[in-house]
Structures are given as C-alpha cells and as structure tokens.
Amino acid sequence: MATVTFKDTTRIFPKAKRPAVDRLNLEVRDGEFLVLVGPSGCGKTTSLRMLAGLEDIDDGTISIDDKDITNVAPRSRDIAMVFQNYALYPHMTVAENMGFALMIQKVRKSEIAERVREAAEILDLKELLDRKPSQLSGGQRQRVAMGRAIVRQPRVFLMDEPLSNLDAKLRVSTRGQIAALQRRLGVTTLYVTHDQVEAMTMGDRVAVMQDGVLQQCDTPQALYGQPVNAFVAGFIGSPAMNIINGTITDDGVTLGSTVIPLSPETRARAGGGTGHVVTVGFRPESLEIVGDGQGFPAVVSVVEQLGAEAYVYASLPDDVGSSVTAVSNIIARVEPGSAPENGDLIHLRIKDGAIFFFDAESGARIT
Numbered sequence: 001m002a003t004v005t006f007k008d009t010t011r012i013f014p015k016a017k018r019p020a021v022d023r024l025n026l027e028v029r030d031g032e033f034l035v036l037v038g039p040s041g042c043g044k045t046t047s048l049r050m051l052a053g054l055e056d057i058d059d060g061t062i063s064i065d066d067k068d069i070t071n072v073a074p075r076s077r078d079i080a081m082v083f084q085n086y087a088l089y090p091h092m093t094v095a096e097n098m099g100f101a102l103m104i105q106k107v108r109k110s111e112i113a114e115r116v117r118e119a120a121e122i123l124d125l126k127e128l129l130d131r132k133p134s135q136l137s138g139g140q141r142q143r144v145a146m147g148r149a150i151v152r153q154p155r156v157f158l159m160d161e162p163l164s165n166l167d168a169k170l171r172v173s174t175r176g177q178i179a180a181l182q183r184r185l186g187v188t189t190l191y192v193t194h195d196q197v198e199a200m201t202m203g204d205r206v207a208v209m210q211d212g213v214l215q216q217c218d219t220p221q222a223l224y225g226q227p228v229n230a231f232v233a234g235f236i237g238s239p240a241m242n243i244i245n246g247t248i249t250d251d252g253v254t255l256g257s258t259v260i261p262l263s264p265e266t267r268a269r270a271g272g273g274t275g276h277v278v279t280v281g282f283r284p285e286s287l288e289i290v291g292d293g294q295g296f297p298a299v300v301s302v303v304e305q306l307g308a309e310a311y312v313y314a315s316l317p318d319d320v321g322s323s324v325t326a327v328s329n330i331i332a333r334v335e336p337g338s339a340p341e342n343g344d345l346i347h348l349r350i351k352d353g354a355i356f357f358f359d360a361e362s363g364a365r366i367t
Contacts, residue, residue: 002078002155002188004028004051008060011046020046022212023060028156031186033179034217035203037196038235043212044192048158051190052081064155080149081158084165086141088133088148095120095129098147112151119147122181139170146178150185157182157189163198175202197238200224208232230363233281233356239311241281242330245360248276255280258296258316260350270357271366278366279358284311286354287332289340295349298330300340310339314346 009024021043028034036044049055051062053074061070069077088097098119099112120126123143133141142162149157162178163171179202182189193199199206200220207217208231216228220236227233233241246253248270252262260280262270270278298314312332332348340346357366 002064003030003066004156004188004190005063005066006047006051006060007063009047009050009057009062010059011043011050011055012058019043019058019212021050024214026207026214026217028188028190031188033182033189033191033202033204035191035193035199035206036209037193037199037206038209040194041211042209044194044209045160046212047209048081048160048190048192051077051156052079052158053077078155079158080152080154080156081160082145082149082162084161086133086145086162086165088141088144090133093130093132094125094136094144094147097133097144098151101148101152115151115153116147119150122150122184123147138166139174142166142174143177146181155188157187159189159191161193163193163195171198178202196236200236206236208235210235226365227356228365230279230281230358230365233358233365237283239284239331239333241283241356242287243279243281243358244316244330246278246280248272248274248278250274253278253280255296255316260296262355263352266355269366277360279360279363281356281358282350282354284331284333286351287330287334287348288351289332289334289338290347290349292347295347298332298346298348300342300344300346301329303339303342305336305339307336310334310336312339312346314348 006024006026009021010019011021012019024047036047038044046055050057053072057070061068063069092100095116099116102112102115120129123146125143125147128136128140136144163174166174175198191202203220205217206220206223208215208223210231216223216232223232223236227236230243234243244255246255249259252260252267253270272278297317299317300312300314302313304311312334313329314332315329358364359366
C-alpha cells in the first residue's frame with residue numbers, strides 16, 4: 001500500500017491554449033479509493049497517465065510514499081493499470097493473460113500459477129481460466145483485466161473508466177464488485193470516470209475537475225451538501241441541481257418575473273442588498289408542489305414516470321399562467337401518484353434550508 005501525492009503537477013500539450021492539467025495538488029491516502037470525475041477534457045485521464053508514467057510532466061512532481069517518481073520509468077513505479085478497453089491478448093487463455101506480466105518479470109511458474117489461482121478465486125474466474133477472451137462476456141473480460149492487475153500485487157491501482165464498455169445493468173453490479181474488491185485488498189486506488197453516479201457510489205472521496213483544475217475533493221456526502229462552487233453543485237447529483245441567475249428584492253429573489261419568497265435569514269445569506277445579482281441553486285428533491293398562492297408558479301412541460309418517483313420538468317413563465325417565453329427550466333422530484341400533467345400550471349416551494357447561493361461572476365458558493 002502507498003500514499004500518492006500530486007504537487008503543483010502540470011501538463012501542457014504542444015499548441016494547446018491552456019494546460020490539460022493545471023497545478024494539481026491532490027493526495028490519495030494509503031489504502032484509499034479516490035475517484036477523479038469531471039466532463040470530457042477536464043484532465044482526469046491525463047492526471048492518471050502522468051501517475052502511470054505514460055504522460056510527461058511539464059511542472060510539479062508526483063510522489064509515492066514521499067519518493068519522487070516524476071522521472072522514474074513506468075515499469076519501475078510498481079503501479080498496475082486497468083484500461084477502458086481491457087487490452088487482453090486474444091490468443092492467450094484467461095490464465096495466460098492474468099500471468100503474462102509476471103512471466104515477463106521472470107517470476108517462477110509455480111508462483112505465477114499460485115497468484116493466478118488466488119486472483120481467480122477472488123474474482124470468481126476459476127471456471128474460465130482455460131477460455132480465450134473471445135469466449136467471455138464484457139463483464140468477464142473486465143474481471144480478467146482486474147485479475148491481471150491483482151496478480152502483480154502493486155502498491156497502487158489505476159483504473160481508467162473500466163466500466164464504460166458495459167451495458168447499464170452490468171455497470172451497476174460490476175461497480176459494486178470493484179468497490180468491495182478494493183476494500184478487501186486495501187490497495188491505494190485512483191479511479192477515473194465521467195459518470196458522477198459511479199463516482200459517488202464507489203469513492204471514499206471524490207475529486208471534481210474542470211478545465212484541468214481541481215475544483216473540490218471531499219467525501220460524496222460533503223460534495224453533495226457543501227459544494228464549493230456552482231460547477232460542483234451542478235455536476236454532483238442526478239438530475240442536476242437547478243441553477244439560475246436571479247436578483248435580490250425586498251421580498252426574496254426574482255428569477256425573470258417570478259419572485260421566490262425567502263425568509264429574512266435566508267435573504268441575508270445571499271449577500272448584497274436589493275438589486276444584487278446572485279446565482280441561486282436548489283436540488284430537484286428540495287422542491288415540493290404546494291397550493292395556489294404559495295411558492296412560485298411553473299408550467300409543466302414534461303413528466304418522467306420512473307415507478308418509485310417522478311421528475312417534473314417545468315418552466316418559469318414571464319406571465320403567470322403562460323408558458324410562452326419561459327425564463328428557465330427547472331426539475332422537481334415528486335411522488336409518482338401526485339405528478340401533474342403536461343401543460344399544467346403548478347406552484348412549487350423550496351424546502352427550508354435547501355437553497356444555495358453562488359457569486360454570479362466567480363461561481364463561488366456564498367456561505
């Protein structure tokens with residue numbers, strides 16, 4: 001096991017207008033499962049490849065247990081990587097694929113066989129050791145790729161979107177297996193994904209990146225409940241948080257021509273006086289349908305029925321009762337039995353203490 005430390009780590013690709021990774025400062029604790037998440041092009045895979053030695057570092061350092069490995073050859077870093085496409089040799093059996101790296105290292109055949117057997121038991125692959133990759137399902141191939149990493153007994157696991165090639169149902173079951181396996185082995189793991197649900201359900205901590213810059217690294221619950229800025233707030237959570245620019249008034253905050261009433265305490269939390277522009281955020285699950293004259297009006301455009309819950313997509317109209325020239329779309333989670341119909345005019349209320357305020361220019365959360 002090991003501790004991994006990025007210190008001001010930077011990668012700038014030739015002819016690029018901005019760094020792919022910009023002064024990344026991040027520590028992956030000993031035995032921790034840390035997930036890097038963010039939209040495409042945010043620098044998460046580049047960060048992983050720099051740690052693996054597959055990408056150059058233009059500035060800063062990367063250390064494992066306080067030993068600088070910035071200029072250490074990839075094969076000497078004691079790291080095992082699981083790729084998105086599994087990268088299995090088609091002409092080799094499962095056992096041969098899992099033990100190939102050890103064979104290259106000239107490990108004794110008896111030890112290779114023992115390590116492969118142990119990994120196969122952990123991953124439920126004992127019955128598949130004599131098969132070729134073409135005879136396996138996507139989930140089985142993924143487990144073989146995991147087994148190949150496990151037999152090396154590395155100090156650090158790196159996983160680059162290993163579930164992206166699996167169907168939705170298999171992704172759900174496999175992510176649970178990977179998380180349980182990592183906790184059983186206790187190996188320090190850095191996992192990359194663009195799927196925030198995957199990140200939230202698997203990671204001990206989650207690091208959110210945007211445009212090469214680390215935005216926040218914390219526990220899943222802290223990211224959800226205490227986002228540092230509007231980007232993190234909007235990225236974490238499914239469906240995403242409703243984020244709208246508004247103007248502070250004497251009665252609350254105005255979104256277009258719609259006034260969302262706020263208590264004096266909540267209004268004070270928004271910062272600034274009357275006329276101040278602020279970004280308002282509230283999650284779909286923080287909204288509830290109320291009677292006429294309460295909350296604020298919205299016109300229903302789409303209702304998604306998901307069985308145990310329903311999502312209402314609605315617009316804030318310029319004129320109450322009109323769906324024309326909508327100011328913004330919002331999403332509310334409601335009980336399926338109380339879901340309105342398309343085109344209905346409804347009234348919504350934000351639950352007490354569930355509204356977030358962000359600086360309209362910087363996006364930083366106002367606390």
